[in-house]
Amino acid sequence: xxxxxGVSKRFGDLQALHTTDLHFxxxxxxxxxxxxxxxxxxxxxxxxxxxTSDTGSIVFDGEEIxxxxxxxxxxxxxxxxxxxxxxxxxxxxxxxxxxxxxxxLDREEIDQxxxxxxQLTHLPTEALGRYPTQISGGQRQRVSLMRAxxxxxxxxxxxxxxxxxxPLIRSELxxxxxxxxxxxxxTVVMVSHDISEAGYLGDHIALLKSGRIVQQGTLAELVKNPxxxxxxxxxxxxxxxxxxLEAAS
Amino acid sequence: MNTISCxxxxxxxxxxxxxxxxxxxxxxxxxxxxxxxxKAFTESVILGEIATLLGREDxxxxxxxxxxxxxxxxxxxxxxxxVDVYPEYTGTLIEELFKEDHLQSLQDIRDALARHNVRxxxxxxxxxxxxxxxxxxxxxxxxxTKLSDLRNHPQLRFGFSNEFMQRSEGWPTLRVNYDLPQxxxxxxxxxxxxGALVSDDIQAMDVYLTDPKxxxxxxxxxxxxxxxxxxxxxxxxxxxxxxxxxxxWVAALEDLAGAINRDEMVAMNSQVEDNxxxxxxxxxxxxxxxxxxxxxVVVDEGLVSRIARYTRDHLFLxxxxxxxxxxxxxxLGVLSxxxxxxxxxxxxxxxxxQTIPGLALLVLLMPIVASIGLNxxxxxxxxxxxxxxxxxxxxxxxxxGMRDVPTSLRESAAVLGLTPLAQLRLIELPMxxxxxxxxxxxxxxxxxxxxxxxxLIGAGGYGEPIMxxxxxxxxxxxxxxxxxxAILALVVKGVFELAERFLVPRGLRVSTAA
Numbered sequence: 073x074x075x076x077x078g079v080s081k082r083f084g085d086l087q088a089l090h091t092t093d094l095h096f097x098x099x100x101x102x103x104x105x106x107x108x109x110x111x112x113x114x115x116x117x118x119x120x121x122x123x124t125s126d127t128g129s130i131v132f133d134g135e136e137i138x139x140x141x142x143x144x145x146x147x148x149x150x151x152x153x154x155x156x157x158x159x160x161x162x163x164x165x166x167x168x169x170x171x172x173x174x175x176x177l178d179r180e181e182i183d184q185x186x187x188x189x190x191q192l193t194h195l196p197t198e199a200l201g202r203y204p205t206q207i208s209g210g211q212r213q214r215v216s217l218m219r220a221x222x223x224x225x226x227x228x229x230x231x232x233x234x235x236x237x238x239p240l241i242r243s244e245l246x247x248x249x250x251x252x253x254x255x256x257x258x259t260v261v262m263v264s265h266d267i268s269e270a271g272y273l274g275d276h277i278a279l280l281k282s283g284r285i286v287q288q289g290t291l292a293e294l295v296k297n298p299x300x301x302x303x304x305x306x307x308x309x310x311x312x313x314x315x316x317l318e319a320a321s
Numbered sequence: 322m323n324t325i326s327c328x329x330x331x332x333x334x335x336x337x338x339x340x341x342x343x344x345x346x347x348x349x350x351x352x353x354x355x356x357x358x359x360k361a362f363t364e365s366v367i368l369g370e371i372a373t374l375l376g377r378e379d380x381x382x383x384x385x386x387x388x389x390x391x392x393x394x395x396x397x398x399x400x401x402x403x404v405d406v407y408p409e410y411t412g413t414l415i416e417e418l419f420k421e422d423h424l425q426s427l428q429d430i431r432d433a434l435a436r437h438n439v440r441x442x443x444x445x446x447x448x449x450x451x452x453x454x455x456x457x458x459x460x461x462x463x464x465x466t467k468l469s470d471l472r473n474h475p476q477l478r479f480g481f482s483n484e485f486m487q488r489s490e491g492w493p494t495l496r497v498n499y500d501l502p503q504x505x506x507x508x509x510x511x512x513x514x515x516g517a518l519v520s521d522d523i524q525a526m527d528v529y530l531t532d533p534k535x536x537x538x539x540x541x542x543x544x545x546x547x548x549x550x551x552x553x554x555x556x557x558x559x560x561x562x563x564x565x566x567x568x569x570w571v572a573a574l575e576d577l578a579g580a581i582n583r584d585e586m587v588a589m590n591s592q593v594e595d596n597x598x599x600x601x602x603x604x605x606x607x608x609x610x611x612x613x614x615x616x617x618v619v620v621d622e623g624l625v626s627r628i629a630r631y632t633r634d635h636l637f638l639x640x641x642x643x644x645x646x647x648x649x650x651x652x653l654g655v656l657s658x659x660x661x662x663x664x665x666x667x668x669x670x671x672x673x674x675q676t677i678p679g680l681a682l683l684v685l686l687m688p689i690v691a692s693i694g695l696n697x698x699x700x701x702x703x704x705x706x707x708x709x710x711x712x713x714x715x716x717x718x719x720x721x722g723m724r725d726v727p728t729s730l731r732e733s734a735a736v737l738g739l740t741p742l743a744q745l746r747l748i749e750l751p752m753x754x755x756x757x758x759x760x761x762x763x764x765x766x767x768x769x770x771x772x773x774x775x776x777l778i779g780a781g782g783y784g785e786p787i788m789x790x791x792x793x794x795x796x797x798x799x800x801x802x803x804x805x806x807a808i809l810a811l812v813v814k815g816v817f818e819l820a821e822r823f824l825v826p827r828g829l830r831v832s833t834a835a
Contacts, residue, residue, distance in 0.1 A: 120736050147738035157733030161751045161826035171737050174747065203828040219737075 073098040073259045074119065074227060078128030081114055088114045089283045091127060096227075101253055101260040103274035105267060107306070111283040112263045116231050119261065120151055133226060147171070150220025150228045154235040156212040158204035158219075165200040168219045175223075189218040192252055210241040217249075221256070228253070230262040234269070246272055267291075267310045279303060355383045355567060358395045358404030363601065364449065364531060364555075367589050368408035370605035372557060372574060374617040376406075378609075379569040387601070392417060396558075400437060405563050406574065409441075410449060412553035416490070438561040443578030444554035447531060447586045451490065451550045454528040454540040456518060467544035468499050471525070475502035480523035482511040490550055491527070498549045531583060533591030555581070580612060627786075628805055634700070634781030635809065638772040642704045643765055646711035651757060653712070654719020655745065664720060671713035679774045682706045703775035703782075710771055711764045718760025722753030755825045762817035769810040773802060783809075 074096040081089040089111040096102050104112035117123040119130055121142045130137045137145050151157075158167050165186065172182045190197060193214040199207050207215070213233055220228060233249075234242045250273055253260050264270050270277050271291035278288040287299035298304045355376055359369030366387045376383035386404055392413055398404045415424045419433045427444075434441055453468060460466070463474055471477065485491040486508040495501065509517065514526040515534055528535055528542060530553075535542060557574050564571050589604040602619045609615040653671075657664025677685075686702040726749050734748040750757075776784020787802035 122732050122736065143738050143740060146736055149736070149738075151733070151736040153729060153733065155729065157729050159730060159733070159748055159752070159828075161748075161754075161828040163828060166828075170747065171739070174739065174743060203831050205828070206831060 073133060074261070075131040076115070076119070076128065077131065079115070079118060079125040079130065080127045081111075081118060081123060081125050087283050089118070089125075092285060094278065094285065094288075096259060096261055097276070098259050099257050100275040101258075101262065101273055102276045102278060103270035104261065104263045104280060105265065105270045105274075105277050105306075106280035106286075107265060109282075110280040112265075112280050113231055114283075115280075116229055116261060116263050120149060120229055121146065147175075147223060148225050148227065150217075150223075150225040152213070152216045152220050152228070152230045152233045154232045156204070156216035158212055158215060160204050162203075163200070164195075164202055164204065164207065164215050167204065167215060168200075168222055170219070172222055185222060186218075189221055192221075192255075193218055194248065208241075209237055210245060213237065213245060217252075221252075226259060228258045228260045228262075230260065232263055232265070242269075249273060267307055279306065353382055355381050355406075355563075355570070356404045357383060357385045358398050358407035359385065359387045360391060360395055360407075363590055363593050364586065365408055366601040367586075367593060367605050368445075368555065368557075370602045371577070371608065372406050372408065374602070374605055374609055374615075374619070375573040375577075376567065376570045378615055378617055379567070379573055381567050381570050383570075385602075399439060399558060399560060402560065405567075406557055406559040409556055409558050410553035411444065411556060412450060412551045414441075416551060434558065435561075439558050440561055440564070442557040442559075442575050444556055445577055445581045446555075446579045447581055447583040448552050448554050449529055449531045449586075450545075450553040451485070452528050452530050452542040452545065453495075453525050454518070454535060454542050455525045456521070457539045457541045459521070459524055460541040460543070465543065466541075467546040468495075468549070469546050470543070471501055471503070472499065475504075477503055477524040478505040478507075478522070479503055479525045480507055480509050480514045480517050481527045482514065483508045485527040495549055498547055531586045531590060533587050533594060536587065537591070555586075581608075585612075624801070628801065631781070631783050631785060631802065632805060632809070634785070635769070635772055635775075635783050635806070638700055638703055638707060638775050638780060638782050639765065639768050639809075639813070641700075642707035642772075643711060643761075643768055645704075645708045646715055646764070647761060649708075650712050650715035651719050654716040654757070655723055655750075657716060657720045658723035667716060668713075668720070671716055674709050675713045679706065679710075679771065682709065683774065700775065700780040703772065703780035706774070707768055707771055711768055714764045714767070715757070715760045718763075719753065719757045722756030722760075723749055725756065726752045751826050752829070755821070755829055758817060758821055758824055762814060765813045765817060766810045769806060769813055773806055776802070 076092055076094040078091050078093060079089065080087070080091045092115070094115075104115055106112045114123060118125045119132075121137065132145055133148070135141065135145075158164075159170070162170065168186060168189070169182050172185070186200070187197070189195075190200065195211060195214045195218065199211055199215075204212060204215070216233070234245055237245065246269060253273075260273075262270075262273060264273075274291070276288065277291055277294060279286045279294065281302055287294060287303050289297075294303060295307055298307065357369045357373045357376070359365040369385050369387055373383045373385040386398070392409075395404065395407045396409075396418060399407055411427070411430060414430050414433075419430070422429070422433055424430050424433060427441075431441055453471075455465060463470075463477075465471060465474065479492075481492050486506075487493075492506065496503075507523075511527075514523065515538060517523045518526050518540070519538060525543075528540065530542065534540070557577070559571065559574065585608065589608055592599050592604045592607070593601050600619070606617045606619040609617055653667050657667045683702050683706050686705050690702045690705065730748065730752070731744070734744040739747060772780075772782055773784035773787050775782045776786075776788035783802035783806040785802065786798045787806075
């Protein structure tokens with residue numbers, strides 16, 4: 073589905089991403105996990121063409137992405153960022169249907185798709201007429217997700233989509249995301265620094281550190297057979313709330 | 322002047338004059354209310370003003386319905402009693418209004434007019450007939466003083482107005498009567514003919530005898546030694562009943578007989594035509610003061626119509642320059658925001674333009690404007706200067722507005738798969754619209770103020786009374802320009818604030834509330 077071959081990226085003196093090969097399986101959710109500055113977002117931005125890799129190539133659905141086919145390729149991808157990236161001058165409906173209208177799809181079809189997606193993401197219908205500044209953070213991410221899903225892309229790319237949400241909303245949205253991805257059978261690449269989120273949503277996890285993939289596999293594999301001390305440390309860094317109780321007593 | 326076009330109109334409608342009722346009663350206007358009419362050219366309006374002012378001097382309430390149109394229109398207005406008096410020419414009466422009657426003498430004309438209950442004053446003292454003009458030095462060199470002399474110079478090129486080429490007393494009969502041999506004779510517009518004459522492309526043209534250009538361009542009018550051209554002596558026509566209704570006025574009009582010689586009429590014509598700020602009424606009043614020691618009160622062009630004219634001229638300057646500035650600046654601002662290096666150059670250049678003092682820029686522009694074939698005295702230098710001054714603020718605001726679009730949104734637009742042009746159209750420009758419009762709004766308000774500089778170079782607008790006021794030390798006159806300019810600036814600002822409601826997307830104006 074998506075193949076990174078020998079991709080690397082350098083910003084001045086900083087090697088943000090060392091030469092990396094990575095395969096994303098169709099219908100699976102892969103989480104790029106790691107601490108800040110590990111290169112996970114850089115990797116995602118290279119896939120979507122916001123950054124150009126210094127070396128290597130990206131093969132999407134059997135075809136290498138080039139400047140010539142980038143725009144067309146992007147239309148087969150959905151991209152969600154931390155704060156939603158909603159356009160403030162467009163209503164919620166306008167944001168979601170922007171591309172469909174730009175491509176002059178049938179209006180009735182657009183409307184049907186809009187309401188289907190609203191149901192799927194549990195977005196209240198009345199929110200469709202509002203503007204991004206008039207809805208809550210959780211709703212904004214739902215809208216962003218609807219916008220990404222609208223043209224039924226083969227590949228969904230999410231860059232810490234829940235990073236700015238409070239824990240209750242985040243957990244609710246995580247659950248919904250899992251249902252949605254399973255239901256729609258999408259290939260998903262998600263960036264996260266939260267191992268529990270990665271374990272909950274990801275079929276496959278790639279753990280990065282300083283621009284390199286340290287280990288990949290399921291959460292269970294990472295826990296049972298950590299490749300090095302960093303993996304163990306990263307897994308253990310996630311505190312259970314019970315820890316706090318123990319410390320207090 | 323345009324006697325000819327009036328006459329032409331008259332020819333077209335000549336058949337209809339006969340049915341005009343001859344003895345209709347005066348129009349049911351308010352008692353003691355009188356009206357003077359005039360045709361649509363300067364001399365007629367001046368003569369109309371003289372009659373009007375004389376009536377008022379005699380205590381009558383007289384209105385001047387000026388520039389009504391051509392001969393037939395004014396003649397009929399007289400017959401219907403819509404006007405009581407209007408200036409006319411004997412030639413027009415003989416050749417046009419009573420063409421069928423083959424009138425010869427003034428008495429013939431009076432008799433013909435009497436049948437319509439219209440009376441005529443004695444000639445005022447000048448003849449506005451056709452003549453043939455040559456450059457004085459050319460005529461001198463060739464020794465040409467009268468039309469017959471032209472026979473000896475078959476090589477001369479003639480340029481005649483198109484009317485003159487066709488009229489019965491024009492070139493066709495002139496050629497026959499004087500047996501003129503010239504073959505290089507062309508028809509061209511009257512205004513162009515002066516230029517052609519001065520540049521010696523042609524050596525003779527048709528002129529009107531009271532045309533100020535005869536003196537201005539130092540032309541010699543050849544003597545009509547065979548009396549080819551009919552006389553166009555100026556007279557007043559007035560309704561018979563006016564003798565009872567306003568006897569003192571009629572007496573005053575009759576007293577004008579022989580009172581206006583050609584030079585005086587030419588002087589009045591030139592006074593009005595060469596000075597924007599001398600109205601026909603002013604020229605007429607000055608004449609009455611000089612000639613009869615009368616001191617009529619002249620209310621020059623009404624304040625309202627004067628301000629309306631300033632406003633129209635001013636809006637022209639502002640609208641043309643702003644439209645051009647917007648069309649150029651917004652794309653330049655977008656370009657600047659996309660390419661830092663180009664943007665630096667563009668912004669620097671527009672900043673430098675901004676530092677050129679207004680008057681210097683105007684003076685610099687005048688020869689440039691002239692070199693591209695536009696009139697250097699008039700609105701164009703001002704429009705170009707205003708255009709140049711408007712560039713920077715709009716470019717800068719567009720640049721800033723574009724730069725202020727958050728990177729994350731720019732990226733979101735790109736990642737959706739929008740082409741760069743669609744990103745610009747659908748995302749960046751709408752998001753920058755508020756900033757761009759603010760720039761345009763401010764620029765327009767400043768532009769309204771700057772446009773008063775146009776008064777320096779005859780561009781019209783509110784600058785005209787301001788500059789005249791400065792010249793004459795008349796603060797009231799300056800306020801006539803300054804106050805409307807301030808009001809217009811506010812109106813422009815209001816219009817743009819209204820435009821914001823339509824142009825700035827609603828999402829950018831809603832309050833942040835969940």
